[in-house]
Amino acid sequence: MRLLKTGAFVRQARSARICTSYTLAAQPVCPPSLQYSRSIPHSQTPATIRWSSTQTVTQPFPEQSVPPFREVDPSKTATQSSSPTSDDTAFKEHLQTIGKESKIVHESGKSGSLILGKPYLFDQTTNVPQSILDLVGRNLYDNPDHPLCITRKLIESCFPSPEFNHFIQADPVVSVHDNFDVLGFPKDHPGRSRTDTYYLNSSHLLRTHTSAHQHAAFKSLAPEDGSVTSGYTICADVYRRDSIDKSHFPIFHQMEGAKVWALDGDISQTRYNRMLSRTQKIATDLRNLPQTDFLVTEQNDNYHPETNPIQEEHDKKETVLLARHLKRSLEFLIESIFRAAQSASNQTTSGNAPIKARWIEAYFPFTSPSYEIEVEWNNTWLELLGCGIVQHPILNQAGLREHVGWAWGLGIERFAMLLFGIPDIRLFWSTDPRFLKQFSQGKITQFEPFSKFPACYKDIAFWIRSAPASSTPVNSNLGSSGVAAAAGGDATKASPAETQPAAFHENDIMEVVRDVAGSLAEDVTLVDEFVHPSSGRKSLCYRINYRSLERTLQNDEVNALHDEVGKRMVGLHGVELR
Numbered sequence: 001m002r003l004l005k006t007g008a009f010v011r012q013a014r015s016a017r018i019c020t021s022y023t024l025a026a027q028p029v030c031p032p033s034l035q036y037s038r039s040i041p042h043s044q045t046p047a048t049i050r051w052s053s054t055q056t057v058t059q060p061f062p063e064q065s066v067p068p069f070r071e072v073d074p075s076k077t078a079t080q081s082s083s084p085t086s087d088d089t090a091f092k093e094h095l096q097t098i099g100k101e102s103k104i105v106h107e108s109g110k111s112g113s114l115i116l117g118k119p120y121l122f123d124q125t126t127n128v129p130q131s132i133l134d135l136v137g138r139n140l141y142d143n144p145d146h147p148l149c150i151t152r153k154l155i156e157s158c159f160p161s162p163e164f165n166h167f168i169q170a171d172p173v174v175s176v177h178d179n180f181d182v183l184g185f186p187k188d189h190p191g192r193s194r195t196d197t198y199y200l201n202s203s204h205l206l207r208t209h210t211s212a213h214q215h216a217a218f219k220s221l222a223p224e225d226g227s228v229t230s231g232y233t234i235c236a237d238v239y240r241r242d243s244i245d246k247s248h249f250p251i252f253h254q255m256e257g258a259k260v261w262a263l264d265g266d267i268s269q270t271r272y273n274r275m276l277s278r279t280q281k282i283a284t285d286l287r288n289l290p291q292t293d294f295l296v297t298e299q300n301d302n303y304h305p306e307t308n309p310i311q312e313e314h315d316k317k318e319t320v321l322l323a324r325h326l327k328r329s330l331e332f333l334i335e336s337i338f339r340a341a342q343s344a345s346n347q348t349t350s351g352n353a354p355i356k357a358r359w360i361e362a363y364f365p366f367t368s369p370s371y372e373i374e375v376e377w378n379n380t381w382l383e384l385l386g387c388g389i390v391q392h393p394i395l396n397q398a399g400l401r402e403h404v405g406w407a408w409g410l411g412i413e414r415f416a417m418l419l420f421g422i423p424d425i426r427l428f429w430s431t432d433p434r435f436l437k438q439f440s441q442g443k444i445t446q447f448e449p450f451s452k453f454p455a456c457y458k459d460i461a462f463w464i465r466s467a468p469a470s471s472t473p474v475n476s477n478l479g480s481s482g483v484a485a486a487a488g489g490d491a492t493k494a495s496p497a498e499t500q501p502a503a504f505h506e507n508d509i510m511e512v513v514r515d516v517a518g519s520l521a522e523d524v525t526l527v528d529e530f531v532h533p534s535s536g537r538k539s540l541c542y543r544i545n546y547r548s549l550e551r552t553l554q555n556d557e558v559n560a561l562h563d564e565v566g567k568r569m570v571g572l573h574g575v576e577l578r
């Protein structure tokens, strides 16, 4: 589930009253919008972008160990790994000596991998395939001439230092605790499921969002005399099992930002008075934010008591100011990006076509109230980012006991596709000089397609199993290339949170296709679905569109790939091909 899907999900959830992966809301109808517009002559905005003003810290945050932020029943905690045996320790040492980075190793009945110098032992929860591990460590955001890095720098420049520190987190392996528990994700949250998330084992996974580092980043802001730094941004690669199409890839890049305000004034004053001057400070900072020039609509009720409440610990007036500061800061970011995209694509605003945006209510376990913004671009509303007022216990646990603050998170690819006119997310991973040579540091230029190679689509139809089979150990699920089976289609213990894995999950076929065809798979769509009237068995038919971005694929090559997809679907997910 993607950050960028959240707006649609919230709206669906509102009408259907369902919980979704990263979002959850139960408000029946979207309240009417309140429009406001501030027209400032365009020549005054946006502020100059200081491309090279940002210093990015690439050191990892220190190891962390904190309890989940709400009282969690220990029996419901997801992270339960059994203590290692001496065999396990020996195998981990062995992984370190063979030194083949990110290769899945199977030996003497054990499996594991060395990832960025750290050994991980696989277990029943493992579902990360070799094809994903092969992409770990590319650090696309750190290559100055890569569109993702250029976009990161543009975003960082809207949150300048020394007020903001800029962090990069290269190691994608985090604990289940840091990715979910500490942020207050309920134990049955779908984001934890093995159908959505890549697990290395029951305690570690490939982070699904940069918020996995929120606690450590907030700790880095813990009060220090004379420090003017009150915020940060984090950039990292994140991993989610998802559909295959031109805007989804299992690895993408996120940025996250936050800013906090401490109680203000002399400690001899009462806490209440210090809070009042903190509120004053937020109001002053709000007035000093750069002006923007676009048309923004907001919902009437930004603080719905049930679906988007102001936290108990917070003062209403202060939260209103904080939320305004958050939204104005992000409007400035959005405007900077969209103006850059408009001038790169020669779409002038002709002075009278302001960018249109709208704020909507959202849900994240670690912020309340929460929002996301959608922007109109080429006649469609794009969901761009999620944000909110940081949950009080998160700041508390990071040692920020006298603070309030906001946080936001966004997917960099979505902005970069828009800025550079890049039509397919797979291109970001291209090593083809015809792609890479087109971009250079600090410049936003339109991507020139080097050629369009023919697509070749093939259908795969199969009967799915009607019920989960019995538990199978991970080693017996390994495919011909040593791929650990995906979750859902088998009944190995799912995420620690899942007790009843589904017989078939769409992400299973996505994973097989990705593992077999890699970036040669352009999209995979369900084209037919029916239930046999007498046997009650269900049949599905998926269309796989094979296309290389760099060359023409040969028929034999595509046939071989497609046959392998069929074999793996049978072997790993027990389907019957039709």
Ligand code: PHE
Binding pocket: 002, 003, 022, 208, 209, 210, 211, 256, 364, 367, 386, 387, 388, 407, 408, 409, 410
């Ligand atoms: N981590 C969230 C996601 O990936 C985004 C987010 C970050 C939302 C920070 C609010 C605050 O969906």
